[in-house]
Amino acid sequence: MAAAKEILTRRPVAATIRLTVPAGGARPAPPVGPALGQYRLNLMAFCKDFNARTQKYKPDTPMAVTITAFKDNSFEFTVKSPTVSWYIKKAAGVDKGSTRPGHLTVTTLSVRHVYEIAKVKQTDPFCQYMPLESICKSIIGTANSMGIKIVHDLE
């Protein structure tokens, strides 16, 4: 009986969807529409919920959303602060990463930038207990893969 109960409380998952949605600006148009529509999720319910939960962010900040779609068309989602690469691009003032990371450096950032980004990322639900140093290392890794070098001080 205990096993049966456990099966009942664990809803079967249909899919995991990741996307970027502007804070407070979810609308049932692409990409939200097709991405969620494919799995028959209630678009308006998602938009209302997402918009309400992101009211505290600056409007249109791209938020990283992970949606778990269940087979019964219900869903859950978590919202994270913007992706590390978004922060890096914003800090460096570039639109895209380098076309040949490792070979071509687009620009540089200072460790102070990395530290500030790490502090914001630490407020994410999943990063809360990660030491700042690990988060910084991960940010430096992402930056390098985008062709952005980290230096100690910008001269």
Place this chain on the structure above:
Amino acid sequence: MSAWNFIKHFPCKNLSRHIFKDRVKPLCFFTSYTPQSSFSISASLSTSYSSSSSSCFTDESFAAPYLSVRIHCPKHVLDSFSEALLCFGASSVAVDEDIEEEDEDAASGSSLASKEICIESIFPVHEEVKMCISQAANSIGLKEIPKFKVEMGDEQDWITKNQDLFQPVEIAERLWIVPEWTSPPVPEAVNIILNPGFAFGTGEHPTTKLCLLLLQSLIKGGEAFLDYGTGSGILAIAALKFGAASSAGIDIDPLAIKSASHNAALNNIPLEKLELHLAPSENSSSGREIPLQKEQFDVIIANILLNPVIELADHILSFAKPGATIGISGILSEQLPNVIAHYSPFVEDISVATIGDWVCLSGTKKGDFIDN
């Protein structure tokens, strides 16, 4: 030196201010629309209405093309590859849960099939898909670019699937919201017929339910009702069905006004009973006012979001008669103290109803204060 540009560009100390709001921006201003406009909206709608109801409400942004890309990804890097795709240009990345069990892709045949997983990704139409995928693969150290296939997205598909989700909803005993294409399950009940299109308000959402129940308790007959943020028009129509003398609906989204007009017609509501006004969005340069009299309404409900509801508090309240009842929703329970703080100087006898995480606040407008 170029390095100084970065420092000027990006003040380290105040990173959080870039992300968190320190100041709420106003989300709408108002324009004057003569009543003629609501007539013309309905007139154009009746000629374009056809049995395939989805076509009424698609405009450019919803029927926007997109690229649907299927990528074969090695299982062990699924998470990092998904994240990387989003960084380098994908709009969304979806992974089916049980693909691993199936025998995917007879073409690839070999044992490799069981170590790979299929990602469904959406890209904007002008994106260089191949470049994005290769950059994403590079950034996580994949030796080869994963196999992928690009197709034009089929917007009709998801639009239709979305419509199919809408089923009749029983809000309370003898109060039903019924899709246009279904016959009412309980013909003797108060049935509100709807085709919401892409406007909010089918009766399924907790906030809509809260507002409908509030409305049902408030309308005794003969009231003037204002639905601020009308969406599909569901509240404005419900008020009339409950016995209100007149309803007005305001929204910043032209698609909502279209949807509300259509739904008014579906419920046989004459135009003089339900007036609809489009409030222009922030980008509009005109400062014209909505043509509604101040202190005209007995009941006002605003089911929007925290920020507009706070920004527009004065404006919303200006339309209420002293002693009128105001209802505010679209608010999460954690946001309630903020709303109460903004409204309590002007509203008394505040009570709160809750469904899940959502709340609806109601109170009466105080009679004596300086109105600007």
